[in-house]
Amino acid sequence: MLGYLFFVASVGVLCGLFRVRGLVIVAAVLLLAWPTIYGIRDDLREDRGVAVSQEVSAADQLRVDVQLxxxxxxxxxxxxxxxxxxxxxxxxxxxxxxxxxxxxxxxxxxxxxxxxxxxxxxxxxxxxxxxxxxxxxxxxxxxxxxxxxxxxxxxxxxxxxxxxxxxxxxxxxxxxxxxxxxxxxxxxxxxxxxxxxxxxxxxxxxxxxxxxxxxxxxxxxxxxxxxxxxxxx
Incomplete structure (x- = not known):
């Protein structure tokens, strides 16, 4: 999802659809809302019988530096x-x-x-x-x-x-x-x-x-x- 949002934002800036200032504000709001969104996602997965690891937190999902x-x-x-x-x-x-x-x-x-x-x-x-x-x-x-x-x-x-x-x-x-x-x-x-x-x-x-x-x-x-x-x- 983050990759898709990044793509939309980048193309929008190049085409003049978005302003950088507005994107910064949206990014800050999404960052603050991410733990809640992550919790809702895990709840939906558990309701459908999908095992969810409790060792990985919402913050861990944003640690892309770990992969590098x-x-x-x-x-x-x-x-x-x-x-x-x-x-x-x-x-x-x-x-x-x-x-x-x-x-x-x-x-x-x-x-x-x-x-x-x-x-x-x-x-x-x-x-x-x-x-x-x-x-x-x-x-x-x-x-x-x-x-x-x-x-x-x-x-x-x-x-x-x-x-x-x-x-x-x-x-x-x-x-x-x-x-x-x-x-x-x-x-x-x-x-x-x-x-x-x-x-x-x-x-x-x-x-x-x-x-x-x-x-x-x-x-x-x-x-x-x-x-x-x-x-x-």
Whole structure:
């Protein structure tokens, strides 16, 4: 939930929907209300027969630094046969109907087993920790430099971002760049999101082209000494 709220807040600030001051106030209110919300959640789980650990408090759930501290004691990088660039394309571009024999992605389960847990549970060190776990310090630098360049291109290339570029930026911020996501699974998810959105991008491009053609013709006529029919601003 915190990851989702962080994503909504970040995108809202970039789009001018929210002000930072208002987000700070909302964050403070949520922080104060979190123990009550956590207690209600546990009560609902117990009513449905789900075992709830009493050793983990509401404050413990916010200690994301514990997950990062845990990976700091591991000799990295670690090879758990995690997905690589070729797998990103295979799982991201090919529907399972065309590749039915490919194994499922089990990164979280593999990490949990590496830490001594069972295959029935999943664990991750958050995005930064997972990148460090699988790629080491150099992997962290390469990962964030590359995604920072992607974000800059999507935001500042030629002109303000339109629907397609803004959607791609959201895919990146809600996946690989989200602090609570699970790398490298989110690399595959980013490609899948993009492929799913291609029909929408095609419709946007097709409906935008006639307007752009008319604007280009109008600009050429003005360059040749014509008179603009557009109202003055």
């Amino acid at each position: 501290a845990q990976v700091a004691a591991i000799d990295v990088p670690v090879d758990l046969r995690q997905p690589g660039p070729a797998d990103y394309l295979r799982y991201g571009l090919l529907p399972r109907q065309l590749d039915p024999d490919r194994p499922p992605i089990t990164t979280g389960s593999d990490i949990n087993q590496f830490l001594g847990g069972s295959a029935n549970s999943s664990y991750n060190f958050l995005t930064l920790g997972n990148v460090y776990f699988f790629g080491g310090p150099l992997g962290v630098v390469i990962f964030y430099v590359c995604w920072a360049l992607v974000a800059v291109v999507l935001l500042r290339w030629r002109q303000a971002p339109g629907p397609a570029r803004l959607s791609l930026l959201c895919f990146a911020m809600g996946g690989p760049l989200l602090w609570s996501s699970s790398y490298p699974d989110t690399m595959i998810a980013f490609i899948q999101y993009t492929v799913s959105a291609l029909p929408v991008f095609a419709v946007l491009f097709a409906t935008r082209m006639p307007g752009r053609v008319q604007a280009d013709r109008r600009d050429r006529s003005l360059d040749q000494g014509g008179v603009s029919t557009r109202p003055a601003r």
